[in-house]
Amino acid sequence: MSVVYERTKGLNQNQSIYCPGCTHGLEHKLVMEVLEELGVLDRTIGITSVGCSGLMFRILNTEVVTSLHGRAPAVATGVKAVQPDAIVYIHQGDGDALSIGMAETISAASRGENITVIFANNNIYGMTGGQMAATTMVGDKATTCPAGRDASLDGNPMRACELISQVEGAKYVERVAVYDVPHIIKAKKAIKKAFQNQIDGHGYSFVEILSTCPTNWHLDPLASMDKVKNEMEAVYPLGVFKDE
Amino acid sequence: MAKKLWKGNKAMAEAAIQAGCRYYFGYPITPQNEVPEYLSARMREVGGVFKQAESELASINMVYGAAAAGGRAMTSSSGLGIALMQEGIAHMCATQTPCVVLNVGRGGPGLGTIMASQQDYFQATRGGGPGDYYCFAYAPWNLQEACDLIQLAFEKADEYRMVSHVLVDATLGAMMESADIKENTANTENKDKKDWAVDAFAGRKDDDHRKIVGFWNDPPEAVAFNRDVLKAKYDIAKEKEVMVDVRNCEDADVVIVAYGTTARIALNAMKIAEENGIKVGMVRPITLWPFPYEAVRENTKNAKGILVAEMALGQLTDDVKIAVGPDANIQHYGEDALGGVMPSPRAIYGMIEKIAKEG
Incomplete structure (x- = not known):
């Protein structure tokens, strides 16, 4: 009997740390499949951030360095300085990359660090219980904007790819989604390119994945996928923003 | 070099x-x-x-x-x-x-x-x-x-x-x-010895995924780490790594406790004191952590008083108090010499003289 599909070696058998319907687990799986296909799983160092993805160290079969909130790009810079042949990647959320860690995000891109950033935009602070994020869309409710985000009072959502693609050191910037199979296949392609760039010494790559948070959105998993497709995509258009 | x-x-x-x-x-x-x-x-x-x-x-x-x-x-x-x-x-x-x-x-x-x-x-x-x-x-x-x-x-x-x-x-x-x-x-x-560092398996054949974590979800695990790993090594460091420079403290009437530049300036105050017949010693902590509590205690116990000199309002002074207890005669020099105003040997000597005379 031939094997047509099996669990990636990049993930261990520990219990998933994510809520049902959250796309983080799928995103880790895609990353690990890509690393396995590229044959670099054994020289990968994953850098965690703070937020739900901060717990990924428990399920990854790679080496891991945990970071403080917002500092993952700086930690990745230090790791890569010592281990230039390692494949160093960050998985971080919107609070981490765009709010508390914006300086680190932009500066690592600007320096052209040869790293890969997987950025999960789920429109909210998941781990702390659903507060408004830099990415929360106008009108969306969160525990710190219970009447819905009002741009005049709460500010506007931030668009990561639009911003980072302006930075000279960034080589590849793409936004993808994972709400259906065609999009998952596309997302995996983007992730693969982002890692191939690093293997080739090409420089900084940034892949934004529109992600779900059913628990804090108060939606079931399917309705959450629909929200990404019908609402988030309008504010955060998919596509390649930069490919040098 | x-x-x-x-x-x-x-x-x-x-x-x-x-x-x-x-x-x-x-x-x-x-x-x-x-x-x-x-x-x-x-x-x-x-x-x-x-x-x-x-x-x-x-x-x-x-x-x-x-x-x-x-x-x-x-x-x-x-x-x-x-x-x-x-x-x-x-x-x-x-x-x-x-x-x-x-x-x-x-x-x-x-x-x-x-x-x-x-x-x-x-x-x-x-x-x-x-x-x-x-x-x-x-x-x-x-x-x-x-x-x-x-x-x-x-x-x-x-x-x-x-x-x-x-x-x-x-x-x-x-x-x-x-x-x-x-x-x-x-x-x-x-x-x-850095067999804990992530190195992307450089030269290693094992499949041990090294993880630098520093986060505990399990309370007993957090207790064990704090107590058995951190406290254990801090206790060893306190025992083995204290560095201190002790000068002329035997039969000194006044002992200066100072570190860094202030200690160096205080040497000049000690010279002035010697010229005036006052016996002065010095305990200079070289490690501020671990602090030389024992050296401060042992070398000041027969003195009339302790002069803590620092370019600060009384931070080193707190550690000296921990070393010698609340009943010792501790004077502080420093509130007039910080933020760029350097300590003056004359002013330090003035305090030494006062302690030697008045206790």
Whole structure:
């Protein structure tokens, strides 16, 4: 009997740390499949951030360095300085990359660090219980904007790819989604390119994945996928923003 | 290297190179700017990595990343910048990743002044980051000792998997002095022992995924780590790593407790006292953590009084109180000499005389 599909070696058998319907687990799986296909799983160092993805160290079969909130790009810079042949990647959320860690995000891109950033935009602070994020869309409710985000009072959502693609050191910037199979296949392609760039010494790559948070959105998993497709995509258009 | 005249900040930077430091990350702040300026060229000459970070938050976290990957790494800054690093330093303590942090001290609080002060004593010995943790804190009083202690700080950081602070003040950083910087001091044994560092399986055949975590979801696990790992090694460090310089304390009427530049200035006050027939001794802590409590206690017990001299409002004084108890006669000198106003030997002598006469 031939094997047509099996669990990636990049993930261990520990219990998933994510809520049902959250796309983080799928995103880790895609990353690990890509690393396995590229044959670099054994020289990968994953850098965690703070937020739900901060717990990924428990399920990854790679080496891991945990970071403080917002500092993952700086930690990745230090790791890569010592281990230039390692494949160093960050998985971080919107609070981490765009709010508390914006300086680190932009500066690592600007320096052209040869790293890969997987950025999960789920429109909210998941781990702390659903507060408004830099990415929360106008009108969306969160525990710190219970009447819905009002741009005049709460500010506007931030668009990561639009911003980072302006930075000279960034080589590849793409936004993808994972709400259906065609999009998952596309997302995996983007992730693969982002890692191939690093293997080739090409420089900084940034892949934004529109992600779900059913628990804090108060939606079931399917309705959450629909929200990404019908609402988030309008504010955060998919596509390649930069490919040098 | 031969003995030669160096600018303090540059000599300390070269001492780090000679100690095998190959990764430097920092952010500009006065009065330590010659450190990154010197290393920006020097690191590349020796095949190391120099990066100017976007902030002190970033620089300590770059240091952390480099240390987690097994590199001998350092940063330098001054009080304000070290304040921004405290969370990172605490995380390095939690993950047991070693590094050296050089603080060329300026006056506070807050923006304060850019000139010499010793107001970061609490910052170095009590931290400011979350949780229970300690760092080595070395406090040299001249450039030779500063260079020697930076080199020792790297070894102790690696040996104990701790952060080492080296605390000087702006005077030492800016002053020109002669120093003989020891060459190639790195103890490779410490480097070889880094079997915990992530290295992307470099040369390893096992499938042990090294993880630098510093986060516990399981309360008993957190207790065990704090007690059996951290406290255990802090206890050993307190037992074995105390460094102190004791002078003329036998039958002294007055004992000065001072460190760094202030101790050096206080030597002149001691000379004046000797000329006036007053017996004065000195206890100079070289490690502020672990603090030489026993040396302070033993060498002051027969004195009429203790004069704690520091360019601060009474930070070192608190540790002296812990050492000798609340009933001892402790006088403090320092509120007129901080933030760039240097201690005066005459003023220190005035207090020595008063203690000798009045007890």
